[in-house]
Amino acid sequence: xxxxxxxxxxxxxxxxxxxxxxxxxxxxxxxxxxxxxxxxxxxxxxxxxxxxxxxxxxxxxxxxxxxxxxxxxxxxxxxxxxxxxxxxxxxxxxxxxxxxxxxxxxxxxxxxxxxxxxxxxxxxxxxxxxxxxxxxxxxxxxxxxxxxxxxxxxxxxxxxxxxxxxxxxxxxxxxxxxxxxxxxxxxxxxxxxxxxxxxxxxxxxxxxxx
Amino acid sequence: xxxxxxxxxxxxxxxxxxxxxxxxxxxxxxxxxxxxxxxxxxxxxxxxxxxxxxxxxxxxxxxxxxxxxxxxxxxxxxxxxxxxxxxxxxxxxxxxxxxxxxxxxxxxxxxxxxxxxxxxxxxxxxxxxxxxxxxxxxxxxxxxxxxxxxxxxxxxxxxxxxxxxxxxxxxxxxxxxxxxxxxxxxxxxxxxxxxxxxxxxxxxxxxxxxxxx
Numbered sequence: 001x002x003x004x005x006x007x008x009x010x011x012x013x014x015x016x017x018x019x020x021x022x023x024x025x026x027x028x029x030x031x032x033x034x035x036x037x038x039x040x041x042x043x044x045x046x047x048x049x050x051x052x053x054x055x056x057x058x059x060x061x062x063x064x065x066x067x068x069x070x071x072x073x074x075x076x077x078x079x080x081x082x083x084x085x086x087x088x089x090x091x092x093x094x095x096x097x098x099x100x101x102x103x104x105x106x107x108x109x110x111x112x113x114x115x116x117x118x119x120x121x122x123x124x125x126x127x128x129x130x131x132x133x134x135x136x137x138x139x140x141x142x143x144x145x146x147x148x149x150x151x152x153x154x155x156x157x158x159x160x161x162x163x164x165x166x167x168x169x170x171x172x173x174x175x176x177x178x179x180x181x182x183x184x185x186x187x188x189x190x191x192x193x194x195x196x197x198x199x200x201x202x203x204x205x206x207x208x209x210x
Numbered sequence: 211x212x213x214x215x216x217x218x219x220x221x222x223x224x225x226x227x228x229x230x231x232x233x234x235x236x237x238x239x240x241x242x243x244x245x246x247x248x249x250x251x252x253x254x255x256x257x258x259x260x261x262x263x264x265x266x267x268x269x270x271x272x273x274x275x276x277x278x279x280x281x282x283x284x285x286x287x288x289x290x291x292x293x294x295x296x297x298x299x300x301x302x303x304x305x306x307x308x309x310x311x312x313x314x315x316x317x318x319x320x321x322x323x324x325x326x327x328x329x330x331x332x333x334x335x336x337x338x339x340x341x342x343x344x345x346x347x348x349x350x351x352x353x354x355x356x357x358x359x360x361x362x363x364x365x366x367x368x369x370x371x372x373x374x375x376x377x378x379x380x381x382x383x384x385x386x387x388x389x390x391x392x393x394x395x396x397x398x399x400x401x402x403x404x405x406x407x408x409x410x411x412x413x414x415x416x417x418x419x420x421x422x423x
Contacts, residue, residue, distance in 0.1 A: 022389070024355050024373045027240065031233060043221045053228060057236045064240060122216040149218045195216050 012076035020067035030076075031060055037077050038063075038084045041160070044150040045088040045142050047130030051095075059087040078159065085142060085160045092138040125192035129179070132189060136178045143168050144175035148196050234296075238322060238333055241353050294324040299337070308332065311350055314340040334375075340367040343382070357403050358387040366395070375403045378412065 015033075018026035038059050042052055063083050070079055129149075133141045139161070146157045147168070158168040176193070183190035224232070297306055299315035306313050308323050309330055315321060319337025324330070332339065334354040342365045343350050349360040352368050357375035359368055364382025368375060377386060378400040386393045391406040398412040 022356065024237070024240075028233075028237070031236065035229065035232075039224060040221055044218075049222055049224065049228075053224070053232050053235075056232050057239060060236050061239060118216060119220060122219040125216060126219040151218070192216065196218070197215075 009072050009075065013070070013072045016067050016070040016072075016076060019064060020070075027064055030063070034063070034077060034080045035060075038080055040150075041081045041084045041146075042088050045085065045145045046091070047126060047133070047145075051091070055087055055091055058091075059084040062087060074159070078156075082160050082162065085146075086162075089138055089142060089161075092141065122192075125188055125195075128186060128189045129192055132179050132182045132186075133175075135182070136175055137171075139163075140171045140175035140178065143171035144179075147172050148176070234335070241333060241355070294322065296320065296322045308350075310344045310346065312342040314342075316340075334368055334370045336370055338367060338369040341365070355403070356389055360385050360387075373403070377401045 015026055015030055019030045035056070039052065039056060042055055042059065043049065046052065046055075059080075063080055066083065070076065074082075126149075133145065142161055143157055143163075146152045146160060147154055152160070154165060154168050154172070157172075158165045161168060163171075179189070179193055183193055297304075297313075297315065298320045299317055301317050303317055304315050306315070306323070309325065311330070313321065313323070313332065316338040319339055320335040321337075321339050322333040322335065324333070329348060330350045332341070332350070332352045334352060339352070341350070341352060341361075343361050343363055345363040347362075349362055351358060351360040353359075354368050354370040354375035355373045357368075357370075357377070359366070359377050361382060361384045364384050365380040366382070366384050367378050367380075369377075375388070377384060377395060379395040379397055381397050383397075384395045386395060386401050388403050388406045393401060393407070393409055395401055395409060400410045400412055401408070402410075
C-alpha cells in the first residue's frame with residue numbers, strides 16, 4: 001500500500017471510529033463523503049431513482065450501525081458500497097416486480113445533453129433491460145448490473161456481493177442467459193444486450209455456484 | 211437500434227433538494243424520533259410544494275424570506291394528534307401551538323413536531339426554540355442532537371448549534387439526558403452539552419457543584 005493510500009486508510013479509520021462512537025458531526029461528514037458512491041451503486045442495481053431516497057437512508061443507517069466492525073481492510077467507500085449492495089438486495093427481495101420508469105427524464109435530457117440521441121436510446125433500452133432484470137433472481141440481477149452495466153471487474157463485484165469469484169461469474173453468465181431468452185421476442189433488448197458486450201472480466205465459466 | 215454503441219445509461223443524480231431531504235430524514239431516524247422510513251411525503255405539510263422551497267431557503271439564510279415560512283400551517287398554526295410537521299422560522303421569530311404547549315421559534319430555527327401516539331416530541335434541527343408546556347400527564351420531549359430534554363410542566367428554551375445543545379429553564383423542572391449524563395434542571399438553571407455534568411444557576415452564575423463543595 002502506497003503512502004497516500006495508507007494515509008487515506010488511516011483517515012477512513014479515524015472517521016469511522018468517531019462516527020461509530022455516535023459523533024454526529026462525524027456521521028454527517030461520512031454521509032457527505034460517501035453519499036454519491038452509495039447512490040451510484042443503488043442506482044445501477046435498481047435502474048431508477050424511484051424509492052431510492054428511502055433506500056439510501058436504510059443503507060446509511062446500516063452503515064452507522066455496522067461502523068464498529070470496519071477494520072480498514074478495504075476502503076471506506078468500498079465498504080459502504082458493500083452495505084449498499086446488501087440493502088439493494090433486501091429491497092429487491094421485499095418488493096414485487098414493477099416496471100422501471102425512466103421516461104420522465106427523456107425530454108429534459110434531449111434539451112441538455114449534446115449526445116442526447118444516444119442517451120435517449122440508451123435510456124429506452126435500459127428501461128427494457130431493467131424490466132427484464134426485475135424478473136430474474138436478485139443475486140443474478142445484482143451481479144449482472146454491477147459487472148455488465150456498471151463495468152466493475154468481477155473481483156470487485158464478488159467483493160461487493162460478499163460472494164466467491166466463481167459464484168459471481170456464474171451469476172453473471174446465468175443472468176445473461178436468462179436475459180437472452182427474454183430478448184428473443186424483444187429485438188431492442190437483444191440489440192442492447194449485444195451492445196453492452198462482454199462484461200468486465202472473464203465470464204466464460206458456466207459452472208455451479210459455490 | 212442505432213449501430214453506434216449505446217453503453218450504459220447515465221446515472222440520474224438526486225437533486226440538491228432530494229439530498230437535503232435524505233439527510234434530514236436520515237438523521238431524524240438516527241436520533242431515534244422516527245422509527246419508520248420517513249420520506250418527505252410522511253411529513254405532512256399543507257402544501258407539498260412548499261417543503262422543497264423552504265428547505266432551499268434555509269441554507270440560503272432565508273435572505274429573501276419575509277417573516278416566516280411555515281409547513282402545515284395557515285393563520286393560527288396548530289398541530290394535532292398523530293401528525294408530524296416540520297416548522298421553519300425565517301428571518302423573524304414565530305409561535306406555534308403544539309397540542310397544549312406553545313413553541314416559540316427564534317429566527318432561522320427549524321423544528322420537527324411529532325405527536326407519535328400521544329408522546330409529543332420536538333426535534334430541534336437548528337436554532338433556538340422556547341417551550342411553554344402546560345401541566346400534562348405525558349412528558350413532552352425535545353431532542354437536539356444527542357441531548358434529550360423532557361418535562362411535564364415547564365417553560366424552557368433549547369438552543370442547538372451543530373452538535374452543541376444548551377437548555378435554560380425559566381419555570382418548572384426539566385430532565386436532561388446526554389450520552390449517559392442525567393441531570394435535572396429547576397427554574398433559573400441552565401445546562402450545556404459542552405459541560406454535561408454541570409448545572410448552572412442563571413442568577414448568580416455559579417455552579418451548583420461548586421456550591422456544595
